[in-house]
Amino acid sequence: MTADTNQRSMPADRIDIDERWIERALQEASDTRLLRIEHGARHQAALAIDRLFGQRPVIIVADVNTFSAAGRDVFDALRHAGHRCIEPFVFEQSELHADYEHVETLEKALAPHDATPVAVGSGTINDLTKLASHHLGRPYLVVATAASMDGYAAFGASITHHGSKQTFDCPAPMGILADLEVIESAPEGMNASGYADLLAKSVAGADWLVADALDVEPIDDTAWDMVQSRLRVWLADPAALQRGDPKAVRSLILGLVMSGFAMQRTKTSRPASGADHQFSHLWDMQHHVHQGKSPSHGFKVGIGTLASSALYEELLLQSLDELDVDRLCLQWPEFASVEADIRERFDLPDLAAKALEETRAKYIDRQCLRDQLMRIRTAWPQLHRRLRSHLIPYGELKDCLAAAGCPSAPHEIGISYERLRENYLQAYYIRRRFTVLDLAVRTALLSSALERIFGSQGRWPTAETGISHNL
Ligand SMILES: [Zn+2]
Incomplete structure (x- = not known):
């Protein structure tokens, strides 16, 4: 397994505790081999894809908003690098939800070729692509456009099926590019939403302490x-996060991605x-x-x-x-x-x-x-x-x-x-x-x-x- 973080492009003094955690998470991860959290990460998509998937053709999966926020840049970067790209698959719905019917639509669109999916988006796009890719037996890469939830690196996709939200078992993405430039200007409320999802880990952790103490579910x-x-x-x-402060946004996406890695490790959402x-x-x-x-x-x-x-x-x-x-x-x-x-x-x-x-x-x-x-x-x-x-x-x-x-x-x-x-x-x-x-x-x-x-x-x-x- 090759591990790759953003640290190689950073000065030594920036290689801090968080980077060491990322490195450790990648070493431990069963599915994810590459993670970059930095400004302009979307422009490095060609390099990441080359490293993970070689010369296989790729297809961008996005919705209208995420395609304009980052998808087009990823597409241009790939074509510029001479990478073979199939016409992007863009969901046209103004409010896209993670419904099972969209997984089926996406699967149908992906089935005629063997291109590697590149999900460009946040929770919904990532979950739809995660499950559709799994059904087709293809690993995928995600370009994160908002720090809105913790599912990027997580095992499993949260999809609404027969009226109820269900978690479908499926591997995490092979690569994650979190572009801070895009995430910092995510639509209002999205990063705040991710903050609340991260804050919940305090009480979720307490629940695990209780379950562990009672021998119901031991802590990993x-x-x-x-x-x-x-x-x-x-x-x-x-407060800095609400102002869009880059350091606070970086901390948030790191916390969310690390929470995902913990779920990838345990294969449950317990952590x-x-x-x-x-x-x-x-x-x-x-x-x-x-x-x-x-x-x-x-x-x-x-x-x-x-x-x-x-x-x-x-x-x-x-x-x-x-x-x-x-x-x-x-x-x-x-x-x-x-x-x-x-x-x-x-x-x-x-x-x-x-x-x-x-x-x-x-x-x-x-x-x-x-x-x-x-x-x-x-x-x-x-x-x-x-x-x-x-x-x-x-x-x-x-x-x-x-x-x-x-x-x-x-x-x-x-x-x-x-x-x-x-x-x-x-x-x-x-x-x-x-x-x-x-x-x-x-x-x-x-x-x-x-x-x-x-x-x-x-x-x-x-x-x-x-x-x-x-x-
Ligand atoms: Zn959550």
């Missing part, structure tokens, strides 16, 4: 370090996604729109991050080392009553079916619950300390979101406090991943935590505080 140290060791540095200056993302997935599945359109992934995840953080702060006030295990086991519901609750809480049949499938997969009987609760009791003093030092306080998260230009209150993405309150249990039901939501349900503390979060003195006071459930 390398993947953990890739995301967490520099996270606070990457997130340090949201980068926890309860925070479950709120966002839920709103996707509910087809939530605000002011006529779906809020961006990052903006939904940002509010999900606050929701997760608010719950952590409530649980951290509790003495889980003194849990009444006998009582909790006695009141643990049979699956039949869980199923009845799910049917009551979800109007959409597809969503109810998904919730049932996921909840069934993580449902445990009373004996398993007893073992897990005993483990929580033992682990809590140490876990509590670790969570306290790991988590970014709620107030700080909220300020960071606002400073970066992200929504920092639920209503800014069209979610009322009443709805958010209901969303906690729904978010718990829709995914089998063990998160803070599972910790709250297993310990029967969700209901009382929500009473406080949405009570008159809480984060999000609601008029009606009497809604309760048996978990």
Whole structure:
């Protein structure tokens, strides 16, 4: 495997900790062999393609916006270098979404030749190209045009299929060119959205700490370090990011790409996604729109991050080392009553079916619950300390979101406090991943935590505080 970063073209004093991390990530990566994060990276497409794919013909995949932002330059650079280019494939839709039908359209367009796809765009274009390329058995390269999400280097593509967002297994790109010049002038809100997606790694990391302490899902140290060791540095200056400051933009794209590498390593989104993302997935599945359109992934995840953080702060006030295990086991519901609750809480049949499938997969009987609760009791003093030092306080998260230009209150993405309150249990039901939501349900503390979060003195006071459930 050949590893290649931008460091060769940089003076020695610029080869800093981040570059060493990139180098390490490339050495560890199963799919990605080349990463360049620099101004004008799009003009180096010919060199990158030559190195990765030799003289094979290439085809640019873009949408109208990304083609004019960078695709045309990539096309010109390739033709200039004498590289054989097939006529670019440009999605004409004004608002392109990562829908499965577009994967099929792209596959049909790519099938008649054997050209290497070069995706020029951000989340949607990358995911569509990633899956279509995989179906055709072709590695591809991506030219990133915005720091809007963490999927560039990730294993898997997030695509809407039969009405719900699903992650399809497929390899990450063989090469990534992140052109800072293009990313710095990405359309308004895109880089802010990526900031919120990166900020979510704080609570997502906490979820992994909990799952690890309870022996549900052990931490992979390398993947953990890739995301967490520099996270606070990457997130340090949201106000500068909003001003379009080059250093802040570079930090953001680095953090997002490294999060992708962590997912490429573990072949799951665990290093980068926890309860925070479950709120966002839920709103996707509910087809939530605000002011006529779906809020961006990052903006939904940002509010999900606050929701997760608010719950952590409530649980951290509790003495889980003194849990009444006998009582909790006695009141643990049979699956039949869980199923009845799910049917009551979800109007959409597809969503109810998904919730049932996921909840069934993580449902445990009373004996398993007893073992897990005993483990929580033992682990809590140490876990509590670790969570306290790991988590970014709620107030700080909220300020960071606002400073970066992200929504920092639920209503800014069209979610009322009443709805958010209901969303906690729904978010718990829709995914089998063990998160803070599972910790709250297993310990029967969700209901009382929500009473406080949405009570008159809480984060999000609601008029009606009497809604309760048996978990
Ligand atoms: Zn995300």
